[in-house]
Amino acid sequence: MKTIQNYINGELVEPKSGQYLDNYNPAEGKVYSLIPDSDKSDVEEAVKAAKAAFPEWSSMPIQKRSDILNKIADLIDKNHDRLAEAESVDNGKPLKLAQRVDIPRASSNMRFYATAILHFASESHHMDGEAVNYTTRTPVGVAGCISPWNLPLYLFTWKIAPALAAGNTVVAKPSEVTPMTAYLFSELCIEAGLPKGVLNIVHGLGAKAGQAIIEHPDVPIISFTGGTTTGKNIAATAAPMFKKLSLELGGKNPNIIFEDCDFEQALNTSVHSSFANQGQICLCGSRIFVQETIYEKFLNAFVEKVKALTIGDPLEDGTKVGAVVSESHMEKVMSYIKLAQEEGGKVVVGGNRKKLEGRCSEGYFLEPTIITGLSHQCRTNQEEIFGPVVTIMPFKEESEVLEYANSTAYGLAATIWTENLKRAHRVAHQLKSGIIWVNCWLVRDLRTPFGGMKQSGVGREGGWEALRFFTEPKNICIKL
Ligand SMILES: NC(=O)C1=CN([C@@H]2O[C@H](COP(=O)(O)OP(=O)(O)OC[C@H]3O[C@@H](n4cnc5c(N)ncnc54)[C@H](O)[C@@H]3O)[C@@H](O)[C@H]2O)C=CC1
Ligand SMILES: O=C(O)/C=C/C=C(\O)C(=O)O
Numbered sequence: 001m002k003t004i005q006n007y008i009n010g011e012l013v014e015p016k017s018g019q020y021l022d023n024y025n026p027a028e029g030k031v032y033s034l035i036p037d038s039d040k041s042d043v044e045e046a047v048k049a050a051k052a053a054f055p056e057w058s059s060m061p062i063q064k065r066s067d068i069l070n071k072i073a074d075l076i077d078k079n080h081d082r083l084a085e086a087e088s089v090d091n092g093k094p095l096k097l098a099q100r101v102d103i104p105r106a107s108s109n110m111r112f113y114a115t116a117i118l119h120f121a122s123e124s125h126h127m128d129g130e131a132v133n134y135t136t137r138t139p140v141g142v143a144g145c146i147s148p149w150n151l152p153l154y155l156f157t158w159k160i161a162p163a164l165a166a167g168n169t170v171v172a173k174p175s176e177v178t179p180m181t182a183y184l185f186s187e188l189c190i191e192a193g194l195p196k197g198v199l200n201i202v203h204g205l206g207a208k209a210g211q212a213i214i215e216h217p218d219v220p221i222i223s224f225t226g227g228t229t230t231g232k233n234i235a236a237t238a239a240p241m242f243k244k245l246s247l248e249l250g251g252k253n254p255n256i257i258f259e260d261c262d263f264e265q266a267l268n269t270s271v272h273s274s275f276a277n278q279g280q281i282c283l284c285g286s287r288i289f290v291q292e293t294i295y296e297k298f299l300n301a302f303v304e305k306v307k308a309l310t311i312g313d314p315l316e317d318g319t320k321v322g323a324v325v326s327e328s329h330m331e332k333v334m335s336y337i338k339l340a341q342e343e344g345g346k347v348v349v350g351g352n353r354k355k356l357e358g359r360c361s362e363g364y365f366l367e368p369t370i371i372t373g374l375s376h377q378c379r380t381n382q383e384e385i386f387g388p389v390v391t392i393m394p395f396k397e398e399s400e401v402l403e404y405a406n407s408t409a410y411g412l413a414a415t416i417w418t419e420n421l422k423r424a425h426r427v428a429h430q431l432k433s434g435i436i437w438v439n440c441w442l443v444r445d446l447r448t449p450f451g452g453m454k455q456s457g458v459g460r461e462g463g464w465e466a467l468r469f470f471t472e473p474k475n476i477c478i479k480l
Pocket of ligand 1: 146147148149150173174175176177204205206207209210211212214225226227228230231233234248249250251281282329332384385386
């Protein structure tokens with residue numbers, strides 16, 4: 001059985017306690033590796049190493065930092081197949097998805113910020129002959145980066161790439177539910193010649209190792225992606241310590257389908273935006289609103305498409321829906337399907353655990369589930385489920401769907417389907433979400449601001465936003 005190690009000060013090391021946690025293969029429901037159950041003392045070592053590495057890394061010529069990050073990206077590409085398989089086994093996602101999306105995006109994240117930092121410039125402001133201001137942006141110090149289990153290497157690199165490119169050193173903690181690709185990544189960092197202590201990866205529980213990073217006085221900046229409740233706890237610790245915080249949290253995203261949409265495109269993309277990665281993407285459109293004139297037609301066509309999705313062994317070619325990430329997450333999702341029924345909802349497709357044959361017979365598979373007949377205000381339509389479950393509701397007109405769409409505590413993403421350009425602009429403007437897709441979903445340009453309003457988060461990732469977050473601005477005013 002593979003034993004994962006922490007990556008501290010350039011070396012792969014055991015947790016100080018010698019204690020390990022079980023790591024499950026969700027498609028088999030079996031333990032297949034061990035993860036360090038790191039504690040405060042491991043985090044202390046990691047922060048010490050990151051602090052010691054900071055002066056050299058932060059003052060290294062940018063081109064040299066960029067070259068090292070690009071080398072890591074090259075190694076991700078070189079190890080594409082191995083990493084994709086590891087991601088699929090660790091998370092339960094279809095191998096094809098890991099091959100097409102997760103691993104290519106991880107190397108794009110590294111390459112994007114390796115290049116972006118070369119073009120990152122600061123502003124200057126002239127005061128009509130009186131004075132000139134110029135603003136410098138310098139790395140903050142040791143950054144704490146905490147990432148979740150749904151897109152493990154993709155979101156891990158989405159944080160550490162801008163942090164490192166900007167000249168910070170990092171103590172990172174991947175999710176204890178999916179630690180494998182971050183571990184393999186640490187081997188690639190060693191191979192790429194990343195100087196020791198620049199990146200440190202501490203594995204373990206959120207409440208123990210994660211909390212120790214958040215509350216460490218020498219970690220002044222935190223970037224977190226995960227659940228809203230965990231985000232609140234992190235903010236409660238970090239805010240009184242005046243740490244810089246970036247929080248990318250949950251979503252309950254509306255997918256709004258107007259009668260004048262391109263029907264086939266709206267239909268096909270909605271299947272994808274509902275069930276990609278088993279619905280475990282914070283951007284999934286979990287509430288589908290369809291204009292009443294096409295509601296029955298859309299529902300019938302959607303049901304047929306969803307029934308045809310192949311739920312299966314994630315390693316098999318034809319699989320479209322793999323396992324959800326853990327037994328406890330499967331139970332959480334099932335509890336929401338039960339709640340939906342108690343709230344008067346009708347399960348028109350799915351609703352059950354799916355039992356497979358052979359090696360996956362004990363795996364955590366759920367049928368893609370469609371629920372109708374619910375009000376937009378019920379808990380099922382207000383709380384994040386984060387699984388292969390969507391609700392569909394009819395609406396009459398624009399003002400009504402805007403009220404429904406904006407009615408949750410979340411404000412991450414929204415999708416609008418219409419061929420009417422004026423309507424698209426009008427609705428996009430009124431939706432309280434940080435990300436709006438018109439006639440598409442999850443089309444990503446890494447230069448754009450990424451993040452949510454309301455309880456979906458604080459701050460934005462992506463492009464210059466992330467480089468601004470990971471640097472400290474200083475304005476210097478010179479009298480002319
Ligand atoms: N926005 C998103 O992309 C995600 C949302 N979720 C939502 O969150 C719910 C709970 O899922 P969890 O696995 O519990 O996610 P979580 O939000 O607790 O975990 C995310 C990361 O935070 C760490 N963490 C947990 N407590 C911490 C603490 N006190 N200090 C520092 N780090 C801490 C975890 O170890 C993990 O690395 C899911 O059911 C889903 O609804 C989960 C993962 C990603
Ligand atoms: O950056 C992206 O393309 C996607 C990010 C997705 C998440 O942050 C998430 O699902 O948590």
